Amino acid sequence: MKFKIYIIAFFVLFFLSACVKQENYLIENINFDNYKAVNIDASDLIIDQLYISNIEHPYIDHLVKQDLIFLISNWAEARIKPLEVNNSGVVIVVINIASIKAFSLKNNVKIQDIFRSNAAINIEMNLDITINLLDKNGNKTSYLDLKVFKSQELGDNISLLEKDYIIQEMTKSLIKDFDSLAINKLKEVFYKSLLPN
Numbered sequence: 001m002k003f004k005i006y007i008i009a010f011f012v013l014f015f016l017s018a019c020v021k022q023e024n025y026l027i028e029n030i031n032f033d034n035y036k037a038v039n040i041d042a043s044d045l046i047i048d049q050l051y052i053s054n055i056e057h058p059y060i061d062h063l064v065k066q067d068l069i070f071l072i073s074n075w076a077e078a079r080i081k082p083l084e085v086n087n088s089g090v091v092i093v094v095i096n097i098a099s100i101k102a103f104s105l106k107n108n109v110k111i112q113d114i115f116r117s118n119a120a121i122n123i124e125m126n127l128d129i130t131i132n133l134l135d136k137n138g139n140k141t142s143y144l145d146l147k148v149f150k151s152q153e154l155g156d157n158i159s160l161l162e163k164d165y166i167i168q169e170m171t172k173s174l175i176k177d178f179d180s181l182a183i184n185k186l187k188e189v190f191y192k193s194l195l196p197n
Contacts, residue, residue, distance in 0.1 A: 025159075025161045025162055025164070025165035026165075027065055027164055027165055027168045028168075029065070029066060030066055030071055030168075030171065030172055030175060031074070032074055032075055032077075032078035032079065033078075035075075035078045035079055035179070036079075036197065037078065037079055037080065037081035037197070038079055038080060038081065038183065038186055038187075038194065038197075039081050039082075039083045039194065039195035039196070039197055040080060040081065040082055040083070040091055040133065040186075040190060040193050040194060040195065041082075041083065041084065041085045041086055041087045041193045041194075041195055042082040042083075042084065042087050042088075042089055042090055042091045042133065042134075042193070043082060043084040043087070043088045043089065043090060044082055044090045044091070045076065045077070045080055045081075045082050045090070045091050045092075045093070046090055046091070046092045046093070047072075047073050047076055047077075047092075047093050047095070048092055048093065048094045048095065049069060049073075049095045050094060050095060050096050051069065051095050051096060051097050051098050051099070053067065053069065054099075058101040058102055058103050059099060059100070059101055060100050060101065060102045060123075061098075061099060061100050064100055064164075064167055064168070064171070065164070065168060066168075066171065067098070067100070068098035068099070068100060068125065068127060068171070068174075069095055069098045071098075071171070071175055072093070072095055072098055072127070072129060072178075073093075073095075075175065075178070075179065076093040079179070079182070079183070080093065080131075080186075083195050085195060087133075087135060087136065087141075087193065088135075088136040089133065089134040089135040089136050089137075089138070089141070090133075090134050091131065091132070091133055091134075092130075092131070092132040092133075092134065093129065093130075093131050094129065094130040094131070094132065095129060096128040096129065096130060097126050097127065097128035098126075098127055098128075098129075099124075099125070099126050100123065100124070100125050100126075100167070100171075101123070101124045101125075101126075102121045102122070102123055102124075103121060103122045103124070104120070104121055105120040105121060105122060105153065105156075106120060106156075120153070120154065120155050120156035121153075121154050121163075122151060122152070122153045122154070123150075123151065123152050123153075123154060123166075123167055123170060124149070124150070124151045125149065125150045125151075125170060125171065125174050126147075126148075126149050127146070127147065127148045127149075127174065127178055128145075128146070128147050129144075129145075129146045129147075129178070129182070130143060130144065130145050130146070131143065131144040131146070131182070131186070133190060133193055141193070142189050142190050142192075142193065143189075144182070144185045144186065144189055144190075146178065146181055146182050146185065148174055148177050148178045148181060150170055150173060150174045150177075152166065152170055154166055
């Protein structure tokens with residue numbers, strides 16, 4: 001009888017310890033609610049999406065919770081505020097590239113299996129954004145070319161949920177780097193057209 005109690009206790013402790021060791025990979029949406037807008041002397045903001053999402057290997061834009069096109073569009077609306085004072089032109093945010101790619105690190109794994117198996121992969125995120133300031137005649141008065149890249153190798157011993165979580169954290173980091181670069185460059189290049197908040 002004592003032996004059965006020890007076995008039951010052992011299995012209960014084993015089960016509880018397995019539950020405790022599991023990580024909680026909470027994937028939260030990225031938003032720009034707390035970001036302060038930069039006021040620019042212009043009549044309007046236009047977002048021009050040149051980059052078209054691709055669903056073929058090695059692109060995984062369509063598999064992530066929030067793709068980079070969506071995030072850059074939201075970023076532009078939150079961070080760039082046109083206020084017409086002297087310039088009735090426009091600010092145009094051009095999305096040249098906003099890709100997320102996954103490359104298998106093993107030759108025998110198909111890319112479509114990445115989110116169905118624990119295959120080792122390398123994730124690459126690439127942003128190429130141009131911000132143009134045009135005058136009322138459509139002439140370019142200022143512009144910025146912004147490029148941000150991130151890459152991370154994900155081992156084959158992590159769960160699919162952990163992969164999703166790491167990709168989301170990479171995206172947060174990429175957007176944070178992009179925001180810092182973009183705001184600094186806007187202040188440097190567009191300084192004649194910036195307005196006080």
